[in-house]
Amino acid sequence: MPASHTSYQAMAYPFVLLLVSLLASPSRANDLYLDDYFEDQDYVDISFFGGTGQREGELRWNIASDASGNKTPNILSELTFADLSISEIQGGVNIRFNRGMLRNIRLEGNIKKGTNSDGIVTDSDYNGDNRTNEYSRSISSADGSTTFDGKFIIGYEMQWSEHIVITPLFGYRYNRQSLKMKEGVQVLDTRPIALSLGPFSSQLNSSYEAEWNSAIFGLDTQYRSRKHQFSFRLEYTLSDYYAEANWNLRSDFAHPKSFAHWARGTGNNIEFRYQYNVSPSFSLWASYRIEDWTTNEGDDVVYFSDGTKAGTQLNEVIWESTATSAGFSLNF
Numbered sequence: 001m002p003a004s005h006t007s008y009q010a011m012a013y014p015f016v017l018l019l020v021s022l023l024a025s026p027s028r029a030n031d032l033y034l035d036d037y038f039e040d041q042d043y044v045d046i047s048f049f050g051g052t053g054q055r056e057g058e059l060r061w062n063i064a065s066d067a068s069g070n071k072t073p074n075i076l077s078e079l080t081f082a083d084l085s086i087s088e089i090q091g092g093v094n095i096r097f098n099r100g101m102l103r104n105i106r107l108e109g110n111i112k113k114g115t116n117s118d119g120i121v122t123d124s125d126y127n128g129d130n131r132t133n134e135y136s137r138s139i140s141s142a143d144g145s146t147t148f149d150g151k152f153i154i155g156y157e158m159q160w161s162e163h164i165v166i167t168p169l170f171g172y173r174y175n176r177q178s179l180k181m182k183e184g185v186q187v188l189d190t191r192p193i194a195l196s197l198g199p200f201s202s203q204l205n206s207s208y209e210a211e212w213n214s215a216i217f218g219l220d221t222q223y224r225s226r227k228h229q230f231s232f233r234l235e236y237t238l239s240d241y242y243a244e245a246n247w248n249l250r251s252d253f254a255h256p257k258s259f260a261h262w263a264r265g266t267g268n269n270i271e272f273r274y275q276y277n278v279s280p281s282f283s284l285w286a287s288y289r290i291e292d293w294t295t296n297e298g299d300d301v302v303y304f305s306d307g308t309k310a311g312t313q314l315n316e317v318i319w320e321s322t323a324t325s326a327g328f329s330l331n332f
Contacts (some may be wrong), residue, residue: 051327
């Protein structure tokens with residue numbers, strides 16, 4: 001990774017140290033233990049949850065024709081993985097401390113795995129600025145692509161009113177999109193020595209694997225009653241982005257690492273969630289979430305089969321998705 005790309009993960013470390021120092025204060029810990037010693041309340045509430053969902057997503061990126069980004073065309077090539085239809089399974093654990101020096105601290109951890117069953121990949125090349133004078137375009141299938149998401153969050157619950165709880169959050173999130181390109185079809189080529197239009201003569205089996213390592217800062221607002229729980233969550237992310245591609249039909253590229261991308265970016269996540277408490281130990285839930293992440297300018301490095309490499313500017317990478325999910329929770 002180029003030295004200019006300082007990890008955003010390090011930005012979360014001061015917040016972790018601050019929280020640990022506050023929690024480790026002896027006077028604070030002693031007061032909490034004395035206050036809660038005779039309370040008839042479990043020290044900790046633990047819930048395990050599982051569920052399934054459907055996610056619709058799109059990832060797109062484009063590169064410039066030189067490292068400065070100022071040379072024409074300012075967008076040389078662009079790839080879009082559109083209309084991804086991802087079936088997800090997920091599971092996780094929520095922990096809330098009711099007494100002691102960790103009182104009101106909430107810990108969350110979850111993972112999601114997804115498999116894509118649809119989607120169109122469009123690969124376009126341009127001779128003019130701002131996506132003008134397109135001279136080549138091909139499409140392919142993204143079927144068989146996969147996703148993986150993992151998250152760990154720490155929060156501190158604050159009782160705003162009898163039923164309203166507000167929780168500032170911070171944590172770490174890892175996201176991976178392993179995207180496939182198969183069944184290629186050339187639909188446009190205006191070069192003097194042009195490729196034949198129609199299905200590729202050789203079998204397309206290329207891949208693009210993107211990873212987002214992110215620090216999370218957020219706010220969760222919940223309405224709680226005995227049977228019902230509504231929540232609205234906002235998250236802001238600072239991300240390190242890295243991707244590797246294997247372009248199997250390019251004999252001039254190295255394999256399996258044909259080129260790589262580095263960038264830093266930001267993102268916004270919104271989630272609405274409803275939970276119905278069937279009993280004290282069993283709940284049903286449903287959620288809807290929106291994700292919108294964008295990188296700044298970064299680096300695109302191509303690795304050639306003769307051992308040399310070349311670079312240009314990665315203009316941006318954008319990931320957008322929406323998802324609906326439902327499942328159950330077991331509460332202890």
